[in-house]
Amino acid sequence: MLQRGRPLRLKMGFDPSRPDIHLGHVVGLRKLRQLQDLGHQVILIVGDWTAQIGDPSGRSATRSMLSHAEVLDNAESYMRQFFKVVDRDRTQVEWQSQWFGDFTLANVIELTSRFTVAQFLERDDFARRFADHQPIAITELLYPLLQAYDSVAIEADVEFGGTDQMFNLLVGRELQEMMGQTPQQCFLMPILVGTDGVQKMSKSLGNYIALEESPQEMYGKVMSLPDSLILQYYEYLTDVPNADLAAMGQAMESDSANPMDFKKGLARSITATFHDTAAASGAETQFEQVVQRRDVPDDIPECRLADVAELSINQLLVRTELVASASEARRLVGQGAVEIIHSSGDRATVAAGAPLPALAAGDVIRAGRRRFVRLVQ
Structure with a gap:
């Protein structure tokens, strides 16, 4: 041809x-x-x-x-x-x-x-x-x-x-x-494996990273990948030379390097590609603050305490838009992935079937790793 x-x-x-x-x-x-x-x-x-x-x-x-x-x-x-x-x-x-x-x-x-x-x-x-x-x-x-x-x-x-x-x-x-x-x-x-590390990336399976995700969500999802996918994602989605990929793989295999460092480089590269360098840097800063140090981000949505005071945890998560549906709320609660962070600094994981802890203005609700809402008067 x-x-x-x-x-x-x-x-x-x-x-x-x-x-x-x-x-x-x-x-x-x-x-x-x-x-x-x-x-x-x-x-x-x-x-x-x-x-x-x-x-x-x-x-x-x-x-x-x-x-x-x-x-x-x-x-x-x-x-x-x-x-x-x-x-x-x-x-x-x-x-x-x-x-x-x-x-x-x-x-x-x-x-x-x-x-x-x-x-x-x-x-x-x-x-x-x-x-x-x-x-x-x-x-x-x-x-x-x-x-x-x-x-x-x-x-x-x-x-x-x-x-x-x-x-x-x-x-x-x-x-x-x-x-x-x-x-x-x-x-x-080649087929790109999704964030679950098992099946091909698919919207219907929920293991995807969309191009129009926010920088924080895109960066965080890349960081959630199993270490076994790091090299595949570098190869399929970046321009890193093959020689560098081989050295990266050897370093991880010999435990002479921390896979987290390579994964951060991957998350920065992908986020910068579909947003920009500043957005990627900001997403990395927030990831380190929220996921690694478990701090609450400075800029998060707020919700009036009176609007959610009488709701169950599943209803609260849907009302505050921390989840898209009641089924997602049930799944996160069942996984122990919903937490109340009190203004005093104390934390309480919400258990399935257990009563919701007393809430007060200043408390923060965390759903998953990266979604927060602060309750205000």
Whole structure:
């Protein structure tokens, strides 16, 4: 391809099924930016049609469909976040509705006629569900076909995707060849493990770090990573040279360096990338104050004591917006992660099922490691 003497058309698709892009998406976007800087054409596909179906990759059940209005709302957020990584002026953005908007039933039937159900049941997640007698919606079988047609519509030379997308990318190759195009190359990107240290980063699993998190939240989440992920995050999300990564790994393996120091450098780098150096420095200062020294931050939200005096701890956490839902409140209380810090300096962990300690103006409620609210008259 490079011998053709023209820039390669590099395709990567995003389904705006949720409003945030997270660091897992950034792995592929960073590679696109590097190739963009070498003169190649980056084409981002906004999957405003496939997002309504939902790609079942890695899932064991049929996904619920989104309305087109929900998809458009999420896409607006995606468009803002893409360009934190790739160069806006050198990026071509295409919406699937540009070609699928004119599709007729005849077009859909013609597209489906090119593949068999047996071929699609070779895909791991479909095969597992079929073997376990779990439902597979016809719409889900359409997903790889629609993603493949994107490659035909823009005449992609290379498609980027995570390793869990290999089947879909290969369908794109096959479809291009069937329709007289040169089949695309498939560039598979590694999957970034989430903050739980076990599963891939995912909004639905809650183990993600979003690009639009506050500096304090972003820094704190990186610091919560297991030490085993430090090198992976450096490799996938920073420009630290391989020789330095090897030295870092050797130092941690030999216990000649504290992994905390490397993790702080990682948190500073990632936070500065998506905010700025000053924000990263401030987030580090707050982390050291709040998490390492267990001090209360100077600037925290306030809530009138009278507004929460008669509430249970779960209701209080929701009312003060320390948590997003009652279920999150129950989870934090059950984990012993909710604490009352009295103005005297005494601390009391709130136990599940136990009565809430007496509250007074000046007391601080802590939920998790980094969320606080101060009670005032």
